[in-house]
Amino acid sequence: MQLHSSIPAVLLLTSFCSCLQAADDSNDRRPNVLFIAVDDLNHWVGHLGRNIQTRTPAIDRLAGMGVSFSNAHCAAPLCNSSRAALLSGLRPGTTGIYFNQSPYRSTIQPQQSLVTRFRAAGYETLGMGKLWHGGTGFDEQWTTVGTRPTGLQARKKITDRSVGGIRFGILDADDSALSDTATAEFGIRQLQRSHDKPFFLTLGFYKPHMPWNVPQKYFDLHPLNDIRLPPTREDDLADIPEAGLRMAKPSGDHRAMLNSGRWKEAVQAYLATVSYVDGQIGRVLDALQDSEHAQNTIICLWGDHGWHLGEKQHWRKFALWEEATRAPLIWVVPGITPANTICSQPVDFMSIYPTLCQLAQIPLPGHVEGVSIQPLLQNPSATWNQPAITTYGPNNHAVRDQRWRLIRYADGSQELYDHDTDPLEWTNLAEKKEHSQTITRLAEFLPVTNNPEIRPQKKPKP
Numbered sequence: 001m002q003l004h005s006s007i008p009a010v011l012l013l014t015s016f017c018s019c020l021q022a023a024d025d026s027n028d029r030r031p032n033v034l035f036i037a038v039d040d041l042n043h044w045v046g047h048l049g050r051n052i053q054t055r056t057p058a059i060d061r062l063a064g065m066g067v068s069f070s071n072a073h074c075a076a077p078l079c080n081s082s083r084a085a086l087l088s089g090l091r092p093g094t095t096g097i098y099f100n101q102s103p104y105r106s107t108i109q110p111q112q113s114l115v116t117r118f119r120a121a122g123y124e125t126l127g128m129g130k131l132w133h134g135g136t137g138f139d140e141q142w143t144t145v146g147t148r149p150t151g152l153q154a155r156k157k158i159t160d161r162s163v164g165g166i167r168f169g170i171l172d173a174d175d176s177a178l179s180d181t182a183t184a185e186f187g188i189r190q191l192q193r194s195h196d197k198p199f200f201l202t203l204g205f206y207k208p209h210m211p212w213n214v215p216q217k218y219f220d221l222h223p224l225n226d227i228r229l230p231p232t233r234e235d236d237l238a239d240i241p242e243a244g245l246r247m248a249k250p251s252g253d254h255r256a257m258l259n260s261g262r263w264k265e266a267v268q269a270y271l272a273t274v275s276y277v278d279g280q281i282g283r284v285l286d287a288l289q290d291s292e293h294a295q296n297t298i299i300c301l302w303g304d305h306g307w308h309l310g311e312k313q314h315w316r317k318f319a320l321w322e323e324a325t326r327a328p329l330i331w332v333v334p335g336i337t338p339a340n341t342i343c344s345q346p347v348d349f350m351s352i353y354p355t356l357c358q359l360a361q362i363p364l365p366g367h368v369e370g371v372s373i374q375p376l377l378q379n380p381s382a383t384w385n386q387p388a389i390t391t392y393g394p395n396n397h398a399v400r401d402q403r404w405r406l407i408r409y410a411d412g413s414q415e416l417y418d419h420d421t422d423p424l425e426w427t428n429l430a431e432k433k434e435h436s437q438t439i440t441r442l443a444e445f446l447p448v449t450n451n452p453e454i455r456p457q458k459k460p461k462p
Contacts, residue, residue, distance in 0.1 A: 029296065031198065031333075031359065032298065033200045033300065034191075035201065036203050036205070037131060038208075038301065039204070040209040042303065042305075043328060045059045047068060048068070053227065054271055054275075055271070056278040057278065062330050065332045065337075066333065066338075067377055071345060071400070073348045073390050073400055074306070074349055075091060075348055077318060077390060079100060079304055079305070080134075086114075087114050087353070088112045088367075089370060090112070090369060091369050091447060091449070093394070095451070103456050104132065112367055117362060123197060123199060125144075125199070126142075126199055126200070126201045127201065129204030146183065149182050156173055156213070163256050166210070169211065169212075169269070180206055187203045187284045191291045199293075214269075215276070222268050222272055229263055232311065239427070239428040243409035243411050244407065244409065247409070248312070248319040257315065298333050298356070300331055301328065304349075306324045320397070338380070343376050345402065346387050346402055347386075348389055351372060389446075394410060396408075404416065406442040408443065416439060
């Protein structure tokens with residue numbers, strides 16, 4: 001970990017804020033924002049060191065430009081709820097948006113959106129790809145939205161290797177057959193042109209979401225003979241409470257994968273798909289570096305949640321364990337973030353909304369529940385007493401600090417893991433009396449608002 005510069009933080013902040021003042025509409029020097037969302041990207045990225053097989057030179061280059069958070073966690077371990085929380089500033093327990101079928105427009109208003117907030121503050125809001133679950137989201141957010149090109153499916157030919165619901169295979173086509181390539185090209189075009197206003201550019205990359213279908217060249221980066229499986233234990237689930245087993249449903253996908261003999265192929269396909277999307281991110285970073293906006297653009301990259309590939313006999317997200325909640329979070333803020341620095345403090349993605357508003361000097365709406373991490377951007381070694389909180393379903397929460405993970409389910413059952421000695425979360429310590437004070441301390445951070453689930457309205461029968 002690189003230590004922070006000796007330059008006083010107050011001087012860095014003063015210097016940065018001085019460049020943000022807008023003299024008038026024709027000379028608006030507030031920072032641009034490049035906002036990169038990556039679907040289903042877990043913490044298997046090179047610079048974090050969790051998986052030595054991964055090949056992510058672009059994401060690692062981005063991390064070298066600023067601060068990467070090695071202990072960053074989603075607000076919810078699935079797409080809809082995670083994105084709704086991050087983009088609205090409202091936790092799942094407040095909105096009732098707990099699951100993928102929960103209609104976020106039922107309780108979240110367009111004016112609460114992070115992107116809408118920037119547009120109302122005079123930003124040009126540009127975007128393409130997946131931002132909210134199912135697409136870009138509220139129309140009111142956007143100045144310009146790129147659209148997915150038609151005809152992509154017609155150019156696809158897949159050599160299928162799927163195992164049950166875990167879908168993967170080799171795509172007999174080039175990169176142009178994938179929609180993320182078009183998303184990258186939209187971003188490149190926006191970065192290559194001049195803008196009359198500061199811009200907020202969102203690029204929502206769909207991969208490595210399943211199906212893991214990418215061209216052969218990305219599989220070649222990860223030879224099957226070299227693939228190493230995630231460490232597992234046969235008795236790993238013996239100390240998991242019933243509520244945890246019901247939540248994660250660990251047996252089905254994993255049993256099918258073991259019976260198929262294709263576990264290594266599935267891991268290879270995930271790594272290949274991560275390498276593909278990393279290449280698209282690299283193209284965007286190249287365009288920014290070559291543009292007139294390079295010195296005045298904040299970059300924030302995040303994966304919306306983690307992903308299991310057999311750890312704890314579980315696949316996908318949909319759990320409150322480490323692999324399901326942890327994902328990359330990288331910030332590059334000109335004049336503030338030290339280069340090539342990893343921050344190990346626990347943060348969750350509810351911090352993104354207030355941090356961006358603070359950096360752009362946009363008043364923070366009163367509804368936002370997250371806490372700005374600007375102090376950690378200035379000094380990644382700063383004292384930090386706020387743990388990361390993840391919610392999955394009503395009154396099911398995980399609290400993660402630098403050492404411990406506490407999971408408490410709605411029925412009161414618990415899991416406790418010591419990451420200093422058990423980073424793979426193999427031993428549940430919740431029943432050990434010597435850890436009761438730790439549980440009491442962490443439990444103080446559990447959300448107290450647990451509103452009922454918002455369900456889709458049933459269509460009336462004709």
